[in-house]
Amino acid sequence: MTMRGRGKTLPHTLRRNKIVSQSIGIHKSEIDTPALLIDLDVMESNIRFMADFFKGRPATLRPHFKTHKCPIIAHKQIEAGAIGITCAKLGEAEVLVECGIKSILIANQIIGIEKITRLAALARHADMIVAVDAASNLYDLSKAAQAFGSEIGVVVDVDVGMGRCGTRSIDEAVALARLSLSLGNLKFRGVMGYEGHCVFIHDKQERTEKCHLADSILVKAADAIRQAGIDVEIVSGGGTGTYDITGEYPGITEIEAGSYVFSDARYSGVIGQFKPALSILTTVISRPEQDIVITDAGLKTMTSEFGMPVLRGIKGAELIKLSEEHGKIHLERDIPELKTGDKVEIIPSHGCTTINLHDYYFGIRADRLETVWKVAARGKIR
Amino acid sequence: MTMRGRGKTLPHTLRRNKIVSQSIGIHKSEIDTPALLIDLDVMESNIRFMADFFKGRPATLRPHFKTHKCPIIAHKQIEAGAIGITCAKLGEAEVLVECGIKSILIANQIIGIEKITRLAALARHADMIVAVDAASNLYDLSKAAQAFGSEIGVVVDVDVGMGRCGTRSIDEAVALARLSLSLGNLKFRGVMGYEGHCVFIHDKQERTEKCHLADSILVKAADAIRQAGIDVEIVSGGGTGTYDITGEYPGITEIEAGSYVFSDARYSGVIGQFKPALSILTTVISRPEQDIVITDAGLKTMTSEFGMPVLRGIKGAELIKLSEEHGKIHLERDIPELKTGDKVEIIPSHGCTTINLHDYYFGIRADRLETVWKVAARGKIR
Numbered sequence: 001m002t003m004r005g006r007g008k009t010l011p012h013t014l015r016r017n018k019i020v021s022q023s024i025g026i027h028k029s030e031i032d033t034p035a036l037l038i039d040l041d042v043m044e045s046n047i048r049f050m051a052d053f054f055k056g057r058p059a060t061l062r063p064h065f066k067t068h069k070c071p072i073i074a075h076k077q078i079e080a081g082a083i084g085i086t087c088a089k090l091g092e093a094e095v096l097v098e099c100g101i102k103s104i105l106i107a108n109q110i111i112g113i114e115k116i117t118r119l120a121a122l123a124r125h126a127d128m129i130v131a132v133d134a135a136s137n138l139y140d141l142s143k144a145a146q147a148f149g150s151e152i153g154v155v156v157d158v159d160v161g162m163g164r165c166g167t168r169s170i171d172e173a174v175a176l177a178r179l180s181l182s183l184g185n186l187k188f189r190g191v192m193g194y195e196g197h198c199v200f201i202h203d204k205q206e207r208t209e210k211c212h213l214a215d216s217i218l219v220k221a222a223d224a225i226r227q228a229g230i231d232v233e234i235v236s237g238g239g240t241g242t243y244d245i246t247g248e249y250p251g252i253t254e255i256e257a258g259s260y261v262f263s264d265a266r267y268s269g270v271i272g273q274f275k276p277a278l279s280i281l282t283t284v285i286s287r288p289e290q291d292i293v294i295t296d297a298g299l300k301t302m303t304s305e306f307g308m309p310v311l312r313g314i315k316g317a318e319l320i321k322l323s324e325e326h327g328k329i330h331l332e333r334d335i336p337e338l339k340t341g342d343k344v345e346i347i348p349s350h351g352c353t354t355i356n357l358h359d360y361y362f363g364i365r366a367d368r369l370e371t372v373w374k375v376a377a378r379g380k381i382r
Numbered sequence: 383m384t385m386r387g388r389g390k391t392l393p394h395t396l397r398r399n400k401i402v403s404q405s406i407g408i409h410k411s412e413i414d415t416p417a418l419l420i421d422l423d424v425m426e427s428n429i430r431f432m433a434d435f436f437k438g439r440p441a442t443l444r445p446h447f448k449t450h451k452c453p454i455i456a457h458k459q460i461e462a463g464a465i466g467i468t469c470a471k472l473g474e475a476e477v478l479v480e481c482g483i484k485s486i487l488i489a490n491q492i493i494g495i496e497k498i499t500r501l502a503a504l505a506r507h508a509d510m511i512v513a514v515d516a517a518s519n520l521y522d523l524s525k526a527a528q529a530f531g532s533e534i535g536v537v538v539d540v541d542v543g544m545g546r547c548g549t550r551s552i553d554e555a556v557a558l559a560r561l562s563l564s565l566g567n568l569k570f571r572g573v574m575g576y577e578g579h580c581v582f583i584h585d586k587q588e589r590t591e592k593c594h595l596a597d598s599i600l601v602k603a604a605d606a607i608r609q610a611g612i613d614v615e616i617v618s619g620g621g622t623g624t625y626d627i628t629g630e631y632p633g634i635t636e637i638e639a640g641s642y643v644f645s646d647a648r649y650s651g652v653i654g655q656f657k658p659a660l661s662i663l664t665t666v667i668s669r670p671e672q673d674i675v676i677t678d679a680g681l682k683t684m685t686s687e688f689g690m691p692v693l694r695g696i697k698g699a700e701l702i703k704l705s706e707e708h709g710k711i712h713l714e715r716d717i718p719e720l721k722t723g724d725k726v727e728i729i730p731s732h733g734c735t736t737i738n739l740h741d742y743y744f745g746i747r748a749d750r751l752e753t754v755w756k757v758a759a760r761g762k763i764r
Binding site: 032033034035066088089108109111112114115133134136137159163164165166167168196283284285286287288289292294296297299300301303304305323324325326328340341352353356357358359378379381382 | 414415416417448470471490491493494496497515516518519541545546547548549550578665666667668669670671674676678679681682683685686687705706707708710722723734735738739740741760761763764
């Protein structure tokens with residue numbers, strides 16, 4: 001989509017300088033750029049589609065906050081049926097608790113005195129569950145929870161083939177479950193394992209086979225813990241690319257998908273059910289040659305580790321380079337709507353890291369600005 | 383460098399939750415992670431080295447703010463001899479003006495009514511100079527400056543071979559200079575051209591030759607404008623990789639280098655004069671296999687478009703993968719100091735985009751925390 005810029009002449013009355021807040025109701029072509037736009041209809045449809053999938057199934061949905069980092073979206077996911085929220089960082093969990101979310105899985109190890117102290121304190125205000133893959137961590141968590149008189153839920157992180165964190169054997173997983181039961185102020189809740197090595201496999205059959213293998217590792221760990229006489233409530237896994245595989249695998253209780261809320265250029269190529277809801281609105285700042293267009297959005301506005309972002313609705317034009325503050329578009333044909341001052345929408349290739357560059361979302365419906373939302377947990381890396 | 387974590391046991395008195403501010407004076411190993419560290423001695427030495435280069439030379443230094451985005455560092459650069467500051471975005475310029483910087487070159491086109499209005503208003507408070515490569519933009523800038531009763535300085539942006547923004551011919555450059563003189567409340571200041579295609583060429587001779595070619599294009603444009611009877615005060619170019627080439631080229635008046643203040647893994651390979659002053663402090667959160675270490679810093683903490691960031695001072699270990707929130711380190715030998723809870727420093731491969739992910743710098747001297755500085759212009763993309 002291209003939009004004619006309306007900035008060629010100044011209005012008679014100079015408008016108030018609006019750096020962040022924009023006038024609700026304006027046409028999206030009037031939003032200053034670069035800006036991170038949400039197509040609200042598409043986002044709501046994605047949230048509904050995923051929630052509907054889990055209605056009537058044994059598994060439930062605990063969407064991942066690391067994608068959108070925006071509390072109101074988390075609340076919308078819960079209203080649609082999600083049982084709680086997953087997040088990656090303790091700093092994200094603090095934002096969630098502050099905004100009224102009551103059940104939070106931190107799908108990650110929380111290590112070090114500063115963070116464990118914060119987690120134990122936070123657990124007084126919400127049901128906190130954290131991933132663990134080492135005995136020493138369980139001791140630290142228990143001591144802190146005792147000091148605060150809180151209770152921390154733990155799930156044993158099981159490596160299901162991705163080769164990142166997580167126990168590498170069933171025996172280890174059982175031993176950690178046992179240990180957690182013996183320590184004060186911890187509550188063993190179950191197991192988690194993320195099949196990140198499967199979510200982007202294009203071929204559905206291959207994705208299904210590899211994913212089933214990963215799921216079987218996780219469910220076997222849960223079964224072994226049950227055989228040791230320990231109750232396993234949570235068996236958590238899954239991402240946007242595998243929600244309908246892991247989500248139907250017997251024994252899985254929760255899915256952690258995050259990206260589905262917006263999809264992005266990469267996920268759209270794998271999972272057609274979810275439509276891209278996110279775009280970067282950018283302005284043409286130079287048209288130095290007939291076939292070259294330069295925009296005001298580069299690597300400080302969108303990321304490229306999953307490939308080049310994609311122009312929305314423009315044929316015969318391609319984003320070929322991102323430098324820090326510029327995008328370079330090559331035209332195969334003359335496109336008169338790409339003059340200096342015109343605006344262009346670009347679909348991010350990786351939503352999660354792109355969103356993390358922005359302070360605000362601009363929510364659009366029927367081409368009008370409906371809302372401005374803070375990316376409240378942006379930069380919450382600690 | 384590795385540091386033993388001190389987080390294995392909790393202190394008797396639970397410390398106050400310090401999410402952002404850290405206790406000044408603590409050892410750097412006690413800083414919560416991930417954290418963006420500055421080695422203050424190295425940074426100050428880099429600032430001094432660059433400033434000393436320009437003492438007694440015709441060219442002067444106007445360092446680029448887009449790298450550090452931190453006003454106190456800009457002031458240190460000016461104290462060392464810089465004549466003003468260069469920046470990429472209007473939002474950065476607003477931060478600079480707010481912090482007392484008086485002479486600012488926005489080395490970029492400012493397009494659209496919102497921004498042009500802001501620029502014209504800002505020009506009442508500081509000497510603002512902006513790059514221009516189109517006649518329509520000059521008209522817009524002039525109208526806005528007249529409305530505010532301010533004066534906007536302009537430099538004509540000349541493409542010197544990078545193929546991004548900028549005029550493609552000397553005639554165009556002369557025509558824009560002439561036009562700017564005829565329009566109210568604009569002040570023609572000169573020309574600028576960035577040889578971004580030269581700054582990373584490893585071979586010094588090749589870099590010098592290509593850079594001289596770029597410099598000659600810029601100086602020829604300046605000469606042609608002078609031949610048209612127009613005074614040219616500013617001839618601005620150069621980056622960290624070419625400061626000592628463009629900085630000595632006859633006719634160049636200002637250098638826009640930015641990255642030198644911290645250097646980074648990529649620049650260190652090209653320009654040995656500046657030492658890496660920046661690192662990411664990260665914690666080992668899992669040691670799932672003997673040769674695999676997982677840290678708490680991924681793509682939301684450091685960027686990889688210039689290649690993998692580099693571990694500082696650890697032999698036989700390599701950062702092999704960054705996912706969103708994790709770094710994966712492969713060990714060629716057993717390194718006992720890389721256990722869960724231990725801390726590791728990583729040198730970014732691209733400082734500018736890495737800094738843009740962080741809200742705070744932690745300034746270190748003699749291994750102690752001396753200061754916490756806000757990355758004040760982080761996210762100022764508009």
